[in-house]
Structures are given as C-alpha cells and as structure tokens.
Amino acid sequence: MARAAVVQIPGVNCEYETARALEAVGLEARIVRWNEPDSVWSGFDAFVLPGGFAFQDRIRAGAVAAKLNAVDRIASEAARGKPVLGICNGAQVLVEAGLVPGFRPGHVELTLAPNRAPRREGYLCRWVWVRAEEGPGREWFARGARPGEPIPVPIAHGEGRFQTADPEVRRRIQTDGLVLFRYATPAGAPAEEYPFDPNGAMLQAAGVTNAAGNILAFMPHPERALWLRQVPIDMAGDWGERRRAAVGTWGSLEGPGPGRVVFESLAARLRPRAAIGARA
Amino acid sequence: MSAVLLSRLKITDLTAWTALETGRRLLGRDHTLDRLAREQLFLFEPEAGGNADVFEGVLGEAVRHSNFFVNPNKESYRFLASSERGAEWRPPEGAWGILTRSRDDTRDEGLLQRLLREHPLRGLGAIRKARVWWLWTRGPGGGPDVGRCYAMLGVLRDSRTGLLVNPHGESALLIEGAVRWEKVERFLIEPAPAFRDAA
Numbered sequence: 521m522a523r524a525a526v527v528q529i530p531g532v533n534c535e536y537e538t539a540r541a542l543e544a545v546g547l548e549a550r551i552v553r554w555n556e557p558d559s560v561w562s563g564f565d566a567f568v569l570p571g572g573f574a575f576q577d578r579i580r581a582g583a584v585a586a587k588l589n590a591v592d593r594i595a596s597e598a599a600r601g602k603p604v605l606g607i608c609n610g611a612q613v614l615v616e617a618g619l620v621p622g623f624r625p626g627h628v629e630l631t632l633a634p635n636r637a638p639r640r641e642g643y644l645c646r647w648v649w650v651r652a653e654e655g656p657g658r659e660w661f662a663r664g665a666r667p668g669e670p671i672p673v674p675i676a677h678g679e680g681r682f683q684t685a686d687p688e689v690r691r692r693i694q695t696d697g698l699v700l701f702r703y704a705t706p707a708g709a710p711a712e713e714y715p716f717d718p719n720g721a722m723l724q725a726a727g728v729t730n731a732a733g734n735i736l737a738f739m740p741h742p743e744r745a746l747w748l749r750q751v752p753i754d755m756a757g758d759w760g761e762r763r764r765a766a767v768g769t770w771g772s773l774e775g776p777g778p779g780r781v782v783f784e785s786l787a788a789r790l791r792p793r794a795a796i797g798a799r800a
Numbered sequence: 801m802s803a804v805l806l807s808r809l810k811i812t813d814l815t816a817w818t819a820l821e822t823g824r825r826l827l828g829r830d831h832t833l834d835r836l837a838r839e840q841l842f843l844f845e846p847e848a849g850g851n852a853d854v855f856e857g858v859l860g861e862a863v864r865h866s867n868f869f870v871n872p873n874k875e876s877y878r879f880l881a882s883s884e885r886g887a888e889w890r891p892p893e894g895a896w897g898i899l900t901r902s903r904d905d906t907r908d909e910g911l912l913q914r915l916l917r918e919h920p921l922r923g924l925g926a927i928r929k930a931r932v933w934w935l936w937t938r939g940p941g942g943g944p945d946v947g948r949c950y951a952m953l954g955v956l957r958d959s960r961t962g963l964l965v966n967p968h969g970e971s972a973l974l975i976e977g978a979v980r981w982e983k984v985e986r987f988l989i990e991p992a993p994a995f996r997d998a999a
Contacts, residue, residue, distance in 0.1 A: 578815040631969035685995035
C-alpha cells in the first residue's frame with residue numbers, strides 16, 4: 521500500500537481530515553511533524569501539505585513554512601517524481617517555496633495574493649465550483665474527472681488569488697496547461713466573474729501544477745467534500761440533486777462526495793508505483 | 801503633501817519576532833540581525849488640487865481620540881501632519897528599512913468610506929496603506945552591510961533568498977538613510993513598476 525505523509529507544520533488545522541481522506545481512497549496516511557529527521561521523508565510515496573495557518577500566516581501565508589528543512593526534503597522527493605498536494609495553506613507554502621510552477625526550480629514565480637472581488641474583501645468561506653482542465657497534472661490529481669464536469673468544493677481563504685508579476689511565467693502557465701483546476705459556474709463553464717470566480721485569480725486558477733504535473737497547489741479543500749453528506753442540501757446542479765436524493769439513506773450519504781476525485785486520482789496513480797516499489 | 805500615520809504594536813509583535821528568527825537563520829554566521837520591527841503606514845492623500853491641512857486637524861483628532869486607527873492598549877503611533885513631517889523620513893537610529901506596498905492599487909476604499917461615515921471630514925481623497933520593516937543588521941566589517949542583508953531578507957527570489965517581500969504581490973522601496981517624502985508618496989501613488997524593471 522502506498523504511504524502518504526500529511527505534513528503537520530505548526531498552525532495547520534486540517535491534518536486529521538486530510539489523513540482520513542487519503543485512507544478513504546486506500547492509501548496509508550501518516551501525520552508527520554515538520555521537525556522529523558531528514559531520513560523520514562524518503563520513506564513516503566506521496567506528500568500532502570494540509571490547510572490551516574502555518575506559523576499563523578506571519579509575514580505572509582506560507583512564507584515561513586516555505587523555509588523549513590522539511591519542505592526542502594519534500595522538494596527533493598518531488599524531484600524524484602513523487603507527488604505533492606498542497607491544499608489551501610499548503611498551496612501557499614508550495615508557491616512560496618518555488619515548487620509551483622517551478623519553471624526555474626526553487627525560484628518563486630507566483631504569489632497567492634489577497635482575494636479581490638467587487639464590494640468585498642478579506643476571508644471567504646463557502647462552496648464554489650471548479651472544473652479540471654487538460655494538463656500534465658491530470659494523471660496525478662484529476663484523472664477521474666470528466667472534461668468540463670463541475671466539481672463543487674469548499675474554499676476558505678483570505679489570500680487565494682494566484683498571481684504573477686512576470687508576464688512570461690503567466691504565458692507559460694497558460695500554454696503549458698498548468699492550471700489544472702479552474703473556477704467554474706455550476707454548469708461547468710469557466711467562471712468569468714464573482715461569485716463563481718471568488719478571488720480574481722489569474723486565468724481563474726483554483727489549482728496550479730508544476731510542469732511535470734506531480735505537484736499541485738490547490739486552494740479549495742477537497743477533503744471537506746469527501747462524502748456526499750458534506751454537500752449542502754441546497755446546492756445547485758447534479759451534486760445537489762444527489763445530496764437531496766440521499767436524504768434519509770445513511771448508506772447513500774456515506775457515499776463519495778465531489779472532492780474525492782482528487783484523492784482517488786492520486787491513489788490510482790500511486791498504485792502501480794507502490795507495487796513497483798514493493799517488488800524492488 | 802499628504803499626512804502620514806505610522807502605527808506599531810507595543811505589545812510583543814509575534815510576526816516581527818518570527819521574521820527576526822527566520823531572518824537570522826537565512827543570514828548565516830557572518831551577519832547579525834539584532835532587531836526587527838514592523839510598522840503600518842497610512843498615507844492620507846488630499847483630493848486632486850487640494851491640501852492636507854484642510855482635513856488633517858479633524859483627522860488628527862480622530863487618530864488621537866478614537867480607536868478608529870489605533871487601539872492605544874496595544875499600539876503606539878506617530879501622526880505626522882503635512883506641516884510637521886519635514887521633507888525627509890529618517891529611519892530609527894541604526895536601522896534601515898523596507899517599505900512594501902501591494903502591486904494592486906494601494907488605496908483602501910473601504911477604510912476611507914468607514915472613516916468618512918464615523919468622522920466626517922472634507923478634502924480627503926484617499927487612504928493608502930503600506931508596511932515598513934525596520935532592520936538592525938551587522939556585517940563582517942561591523943557596519944550594517946545593507947546590500948547583502950537586503951538581498952537575503954528583502955525581496956523573495958528563491959526558497960533560500962529573500963523573505964519579507966514577495967515581488968509577485970508586492971513592490972519594495974529600500975530605505976537606507978533619509979528618504980524624501982515625495983519619493984515615498986510617488987512609490988505609494990504611482991502604479992507598481994513592471995516586474996522585470998523592479999528586478
């Protein structure tokens with residue numbers, strides 16, 4: 521069974537539900553503290569940086585955590601082809617560490633700027649829709665998503681706006697297909713304005729990968745949409761229909777939710793890899 | 801000319817503390833980061849063609865006698881009216897600074913509207929916000945070695961270099977010695993320079 525490390529940096533607060541999400545799709549998940557010895561990290565097949573407020577978002581969200589030795593070690597493992605998923609604050613850490621998009625490895629080429637939306641500012645906590653696009657990250661994190669399929673997921677962030685000041689980086693992110701998840705309408709069309717585009721991110725990016733596709737910085741929280749019971753009962757679209765149809769049937773409510781596709785894709789991609797590792 | 805408010809925590813500033821600890825790790829053995837402080841800067845810009853002296857009396861009262869900008873239990877402040885601030889802004893003794901602003905418009909429209917609702921005053925066109933980091937450093941020669949320390953602690957370049965400013969979201973002005981207020985105003989009012997120009 522493939523082993524995934526959920527990295528517990530001081531201030532994160534989603535490590536337990538993230539570990540449960542990984543276990544729900546058949547991975548062995550272990551919560552690993554940030555100050556474990558260097559030798560620990562190579563024993564894992566995948567890494568997840570969960571959501572929260574690493575180091576209380578001091579200086580900038582993710583800025584201090586990005587300097588940790590553990591993040592260096594995870595970067596080394598990622599360079600060997602292992603997958604890394606950063607969720608919300610984890611995404612901020614990956615961006616501040618220069619792992620996404622990573623055109624020049626280690627160089628910081630993006631930021632997650634404060635949300636920008638008409639007539640509102642600050643923290644935003646609600647459900648949105650995303651759609652998976654074609655790109656190198658699809659095999660790792662979205663292989664189970666149908667093209668254009670609207671996937672409802674919760675967001676909870678104040679600094680979630682992917683932005684680069686370098687026009688060349690923006691161009692390459694677009695042409696190389698590194699925006700794996702884009703904010704969408706409930707019908708699956710690309711979101712063009714608030715509220716479907718919740719934060720004004722460039723290219724309506726909700727999730728950006730590196731060029732190899734094995735590192736994803738994803739602002740929404742798929743681990744909070746793992747079971748159907750977590751979907752709001754008044755949600756529009758297909759997932760809302762399923763949720764309403766499941767009222768009163770516990771078995772159905774315990775069925776898969778829309779965010780599971782991210783973890784299932786990761787698990788499916790890891791299975792043959794772990795098997796190879798076991799044989800070796 | 802604009803009026804300026806500088807505020808800082810007088811309780812322990814845990815963000816500055818963390819920046820100090822992280823900065824020390826980044827600097828290495830040859831350099832010392834003795835102290836680091838953080839201030840919030842508010843620039844009160846008059847309406848086009850106007851003067852700050854029209855509003856800064858009422859504004860000063862709002863700063864001093866309400867907790868709109870400053871909570872006196874935990875913050876200290878300096879309110880510098882246009883006639884009092886002088887031509888230059890000087891760093892604290894022994895320090896050099898990094899003034900950072902968002903790459904977006906620095907105006908805080910929401911704050912302006914709330915201020916005008918609670919403290920009606922005329923002639924105020926915009927409130928602009930920025931952050932200042934003050935650093936006390938020493939290099940191998942005993943001087944502050946600002947060039948090297950700014951490279952290591954200022955604008956983020958890679959995972960090992962830079963800390964306080966992410967250039968994709970922020971723009972920075974190095975304050976090494978006295979800086980003219982006109983330069984600070986231009987830095988805050990004009991659009992942030994293009995990324996490659998800034999680099």
